Amino acid sequence: MKRLIALLVVAAGCNPLPPGADGALELIYASPYSPGHPFSLADRDWMAWVEKEGKGRVQIRPIWSGALISSDQSMIELRHGVADVGLVTPIYAKGGAHLLRNQTGFYSGVHSQEHQIALYRCLAHTSDAFAAELEGLKVLAVQGGNPPGILTRERPVKALADLEGLRIRAPTELLAVLEALGAEPVSMPMGEVYSALAKGVLDGVIAPPDTFRSLHFAEVADYFAHLEIPRGAYPGRAMGLDRWRSLPPDVQDILKRSVAVWERALIRRTSEATDTGLAYGQEHGLIETTLAPADQARFLAIYARHTEEVAAELSRFGIDGMAVYRTARASISPDGTVLCREGE
Numbered sequence: 001m002k003r004l005i006a007l008l009v010v011a012a013g014c015n016p017l018p019p020g021a022d023g024a025l026e027l028i029y030a031s032p033y034s035p036g037h038p039f040s041l042a043d044r045d046w047m048a049w050v051e052k053e054g055k056g057r058v059q060i061r062p063i064w065s066g067a068l069i070s071s072d073q074s075m076i077e078l079r080h081g082v083a084d085v086g087l088v089t090p091i092y093a094k095g096g097a098h099l100l101r102n103q104t105g106f107y108s109g110v111h112s113q114e115h116q117i118a119l120y121r122c123l124a125h126t127s128d129a130f131a132a133e134l135e136g137l138k139v140l141a142v143q144g145g146n147p148p149g150i151l152t153r154e155r156p157v158k159a160l161a162d163l164e165g166l167r168i169r170a171p172t173e174l175l176a177v178l179e180a181l182g183a184e185p186v187s188m189p190m191g192e193v194y195s196a197l198a199k200g201v202l203d204g205v206i207a208p209p210d211t212f213r214s215l216h217f218a219e220v221a222d223y224f225a226h227l228e229i230p231r232g233a234y235p236g237r238a239m240g241l242d243r244w245r246s247l248p249p250d251v252q253d254i255l256k257r258s259v260a261v262w263e264r265a266l267i268r269r270t271s272e273a274t275d276t277g278l279a280y281g282q283e284h285g286l287i288e289t290t291l292a293p294a295d296q297a298r299f300l301a302i303y304a305r306h307t308e309e310v311a312a313e314l315s316r317f318g319i320d321g322m323a324v325y326r327t328a329r330a331s332i333s334p335d336g337t338v339l340c341r342e343g344e
Contacts, residue, residue, distance in 0.1 A: 024059045025251060030069035030083035031062070032191055037214050038273040039087065040064060042265035043237075046141075049261045053254050060085075071189035078240045079136040088238045090133070091171060092189050098317045099129045099324065104232025105173030105307040106328035108300065111336040113233075113267045116144030119331060120233035122340030126327050129319045134235060138244040140255060141262040143236025145208060146274050150225040151217055152204035153197055156287060157225035160295045166203040169193050173232070174206055176306045177299070190215060197221055210273030213280035224281060226290040227299060237262060 029047065033040050040062075047060040063069075069077050072092040077083065090100035103123060110116050120142050124130040150157050150168070157163060164182035171187075178185040186202065190211070196202040197220040205217065206229060212218040244252070291299075307325070314321030331340050 024054075024056055025248070026059045026061055027084040028068070029060050029062045029085045030067075030077075031064055031087040032066040032069060032071045032074070032089075032189070033064065033087065035062070035064045038210055038269040039266070042262065042269040043087070045265035045269070046237075046258060046262040050254055050258050053257070054251070058251055058254065066191065071191060075134075075137060075238070078238055079242075081240050081243060084243050085140065085237065085239045088137070088235060089189070090234055092187075097133050098314060099127070099319050099321065100133050100234055101172050102310050102314060102321070103324060103328075104171065104234055105230070105303070105310060106325055107232040107332075108230040108304060108307070109332045109334075109336055110230070110338060111147075113144035113146070113270070115336060115338045116231065116233035117142045117263060118338040118340070119328060120144075122331050122338065123324050123327055125340070127320070127324050129324070134238075136241050137235075137238045138241050139235040139238050141235075141237035141259055141266065142233050143263070143266055144233040145231045146210060146270055147231055148206050148208045148229050149227055150204055151207050151211075151221045152223045152225070153200070153202075153221045155203065156223040156289050157204075157291070158289045159291060160299060167201070169196065169202050169205040171206065173307065173310070174229070174303075176310070177303050180302055180306070181299075193217070194220060208270075208274065208277075209281065210270055210277040212277040212284075212286065214273055214277065218277075218281040218284040218286050222285070223287050223289065226288065228296055229299075230303065236266070 029043065031040060031043060035044070043062065047062065050058055050060060063083070068083050069086045071089050072094055074086055074088045075090060075093055075097065078086050078088065090097040091104060093101060106123070107116055107119060110119055152166065155162065155166065160181050163178065165184065167184040167186060168178055169188055170178055170185045175185040175187060188196065193202065193205050194215055194217065197205065197217065204221065207217060209224070247255070311321035311325035331338050333339060
């Protein structure tokens with residue numbers, strides 16, 4: 001209902017944003033996650049920093065839990081002013097974000113969130129297709145993530161062969177990889193996974209350990225398989241470009257300086273959540289397995305082959321995905337650090 005009211009206000013051409021206390025500029029922040037999720041804790045760190053830097057000039061009013069913004073339509077909603085600032089998930093977008101969604105598969109060999117973010121910025125700098133897909137948005141933070149594993153309800157995954165027939169929620173870049181291994185991959189927003197696991201609609205999910213607690217996955221699944229699964233970065237927080245242009249220069253300056261603050265907060269909060277998530281899972285009796293080196297090598301080989309195929313297929317949308325892919329591979333050092341340079 002709140003989202004409907006906001007849309008009606010925007011459609012009527014009205015300004016839905018009342019001034020904050022004492023005439024401060026109020027910005028509405030929207031997220032599909034609950035206020036206690038690690039993402040939201042980082043968002044709250046960012047809000048506190050912005051308000052402190054603004055010295056009473058800026059106030060931020062958060063609206064959590066998808067009351068105002070969705071996972072799969074967040075980019076469109078921000079472009080149309082449903083909220084001022086919001087959590088965006090181009091990896092769930094149903095259209096218009098082909099490169100943003102698929103480039104997350106180009107990060108194999110990158111191990112830290114700092115270097116994930118560095119590689120994203122490298123790729124975005126060397127291809128205009130990123131800016132084209134982000135048209136109408138001002139990116140305020142790039143988000144990486146903790147390495148995921150395979151969480152399953154009733155059947156442990158001790159080898160890749162155990163994936164046969166399992167219905168598993170996975171990010172876009174893993175759908176074809178899991179299909180090649182005999183699984184039945186599904187794409188859906190993370191906010192819908194708990195219910196799907198509880199009902200048996202899903203047999204498992206590709207997810208990092210922080211979700212054991214933050215999304216309560218340990219309550220609806222019994223097993224976690226450790227497997228090195230590459231993780232990419234993508235624009236995670238943004239503002240509608242029209243709203244950005246309407247801001248006074250001093251507020252724009254605060255928000256520009258807040259980008260690094262927000263990204264550091266996301267890294268810190270999600271890293272902390274990994275430890276607490278593992279502990280939470282162990283408290284709930286989660287059984288851990290680790291796949292053999294031979295299975296790990298096979299998985300990464302299939303992943304690499306599929307990623308290159310996806311990069312080539314982006315040409316269907318007028319995107320030179322192979323150029324982006326080559327830049328990614330050329331920029332990743334053997335030790336996982338990133339040195340941005342054009343691919344050959």
